[in-house]
Amino acid sequence: MPQTDWLFFRTALLDWYEPERRPMPWKGEPDPYRVWLSEIILQQTRVAQGLPYFERFVAAYPTVTDLAGADDDAVLKLWEGLGYYSRARNLLRAARTVANDLDGHFPDTYTGLKALPGVGPYTAAAIASFAFGRQVAVLDGNVYRVIARFAGDEAPTDGSSGRKHFQQAVDQAMGDTHAADFNQAIMDFGALVCTPRNAACPSCPLAKQCKARAKGTVYDLPVKKKSITKRSRYFHYLVIKDTKGSFLLQQRTTKDIWQSLYEFPLIEADTTDLRLRQLMESEAWPTWLEPNRITEGKRSLVYRQQLSHQTILAVFHQIEWRAPTKLPDRFVRIDRAAHSAYALPRVINRYLEDGTLTLDL
Template sequence: MTFSHFHQKLLQWYPQNKRDLPWRNTQNPYIIWLSEIILQQTRVAQGLPYFEKFVKFYPTVQDLAQAPIEDVLRLWQGLGYYSRARNLHHCARQVAEEYNGHFPTDYKSLLRLKGIGQYTAAAIASFAYKEKVAVVDGNVFRVLSRYFGVDADISSTNGKKQFQQLANKAIPDSQPDEYNQAIMEFGALQCTPKKVDCQVCPLQDSCFAHANDQVEMLPVKSKKIKVTTRAFLYHEIDCGDKKLVKTRGPKDIWQGLTDFPLVEFSSPEKIDPEASDLFKELQEFKPLVDFQSEKTYKHILSHQKIFSNFVTFNIAAEKQTEVKKWADSKGYRLCNAEELEALGKPQLIVRYLNDKK
């Protein structure tokens, strides 16, 4: 198997077709790392504004390391996959404290950092330090699978290993960083998952999938993520000028973000405010109750489909001391509107609050 034609065509195509993205104009490992973490499971158009915000607020890894995690989560708000933000902060502190603010300069050392796997380590090592190490993401899987006719399942351990081995053989000695950028960009813009325009592809004359009419069949990916349906009933509890909120714990989605007291039901159809123990406990404060928000808020994650309703409680301001004592015993806390605005919140809560304005 020869790769010279493959390299040549990609490296000719890339300068003429690449997008002008800010992280491509630098060899600063911090900027490259930041972009790679933000773009995990995220489209460039969605991730770009977040990248710009992070660079503005935290221009160096030391700035990010010194920031409170609450501020980092708030800046990340709306991007999803919040474990990325927590790992981002942890990694920044690790670089600042263990490496004197300097990222390691080789692939194997980069793998020791929190939240950095094989792909991200390869990207930093290649783009910042020009190390000859192959990046393999979804775009690379697709290009290699179609061009070389590899039908190994990219969801399987053996399949991933086979593609990594192929990628390692394919990467050229010269310009490994440019080649890695080229093959990823080619997968993003030309060799796309659907509606592929093979007639303008510079690789069509030697592409296995094009020659054998298998473009739509490759790559092979059999694994399906099981999606769980969840039903949330949020309790928006107002006492005077303050609301009751809680910080989400480590064993569920949205760890470290702030939302309202919550009761979960087995299905959306079974949501019943009066059936919850929380509703019954709140009657002690004789609240005015608005039973249901007019609409159900639907929020889709990669592995969960969430249906949420809201019930609101207005408790007299003079009962704030009693409410605070009860809230402390439940792990809740009182905060005013300004404090709530400054906290990182799940996008579902942000949508609900925006609708009320």
């Protein structure tokens, strides 16, 4: 695209940005800890949803050193409901790296920031420009869309070649304007004007030179090569109550969704359409849960949780357990007061909050 078009682009974009600035608590924020925290929270999360989490984290852990000293379970609990829990684990790892290895100071370059756990190219560029005034252009979903549409660019955005191609385009678009303002302007523009399904083309300040608008390809752009394959998983949770009225929870330790979160003992199957008797006969039934020591209780309806690449369909089976005194390793007993201290997947919280079930929790 000719340089003159990019000159028009950045001039019109920044003119639009001044009156349209979206107020956010971290805008203009020079503290790299707050910028980093907000960027991690807002990865794959809408601003309205992420804002209260940002405020709670800042209140609980005002500095990176405070966060580095936090208890893992307390941080996961504070993160509960945001999803993508690897972000919370990386948040702690990065905070500990900064506090313990870097004297509490965040790296002030794109490359140094990108070396921190959980900090990818977008987040590194955002912190480098917002907190340290570095001349680096960010590339997120909003930016891909605005650039692809304005330039009528049909190159696929995914993969490393797509990233490289669009990084060059957005670098050209930014030119020598102030990176922090340009980055915020283009992301806000993508969120407010050039939106995925309802672009405000008739009133858009870029419209007169927008190639996608001229060609009628606004909603065909940006292009993605790969379509994401989604799969369904069928979870049978055993809600096991012992004679003292406690329930069992275990921590998820495998490299899978919800790593480090707590859940009821789980049997994964090929369908939700199984009764407790059938589960007992399956190889996945836990050997320590002897059938002659349990009484079957209620079976729930199917609860559903949509993740980015997976649909979780969960059924909860209540069980009364005349338990031996020794509990298998990995499990914790929880009572009514304690269960809220554990970070649980949303599908379990929804089950626990469902008043139609008498869980005594």
